[in-house]
Amino acid sequence: MFSDDERSNRLRAGIVNDFVGGFLNDVERARFLGLPETTRIRERTKIVSPENLVMGEHCWIGENTVLDASGGLEIGDHTSIGLNCLVFTHSSWLANMTLENYSGSDLIERKPVKIGKGCFIGGNSVIMMGVTIGDCATVSPLSVVTKDVPAYSLVSGNPARVFQRYxxxxxxxxxxxxxxxxxxxxxxxxxxxxxxxxxxxxxxxxxx
Structure with a gap:
């Protein structure tokens, strides 16, 4: 029933972590994942490649959010990411276009995402790979962020653009x-x- 190869065993560890995490509260779940004691991770949050995630103090991650850290992901202190958000640090677009969408394809592109301190990412938002979000920035709910976001600004929309600076x-x-x-x-x-x-x-x- 179970495959005994490197990839299967590596992925299975993540599956077990997700299962066990479902029985924990938000503080316990963060501790279980090796994140700062002050971090709170709500249920059904998925972290891809957690070894590449750098999380600050006093962060909050909402339900059903996916943090893809495969390309490198940094989240600053006192930042909240709402429920149902997607943060991408990789894309298989070229692998799909060239019909080379197999495991380990060298056409998978990865770029890091950096989210500064004191940020608020509204629910159901998408952060695309390679984006840097400056300190104390606000992303309105339902936004798709494809470009860097200046510090102390509010962005909204698809694609997100600056609506306010403070x-x-x-x-x-x-x-x-x-x-x-x-x-x-x-x-x-x-x-x-x-x-x-x-x-x-x-x-x-x-x-x-």
Missing amino acids: DQEHIKAEAERVRAENAARRAAAQARGEAPVWGSPAVRRDGQ
Whole structure:
């Protein structure tokens, strides 16, 4: 039933890791995969060639995301990648076009992807091989990123393009706004005698 060759045995190790990872929570799964203790990896995330993945601290990877690190993949500190995302570092296009799409084909092209620190990659987005995403960049959900993304910018669309640029002052102002809103929600919950679980329960329609 099982093939006893180098490729089969190598792939089987990944299959076993995926199976075992299905029984772990997000922190346990990251630890099991040898990633930083502060990393959280949600269920059904697949990492291709994990030995080529460099992951920073305090990263979050959503459900059903595929991280292809076969060509080299670096993800900076405090970066989140949403659910159902695809990050590619290789392509078999030429192997397909030349009818040479066999295992080990020398027409498989690989280029590294680098995602900076403090980035937010929205759900259902695709990052193509060879792309560099600068620090504190935002990729809107459902985007296809085919070119480098400048730091402190928001990109969206297919292919993704820059829609907004921001700076530290903008981020600071937005952080203060959200902290104030969450503090108000916590205060409202406490006034109702509730214990906020996530720190920011919604305000009721009556404003209480």
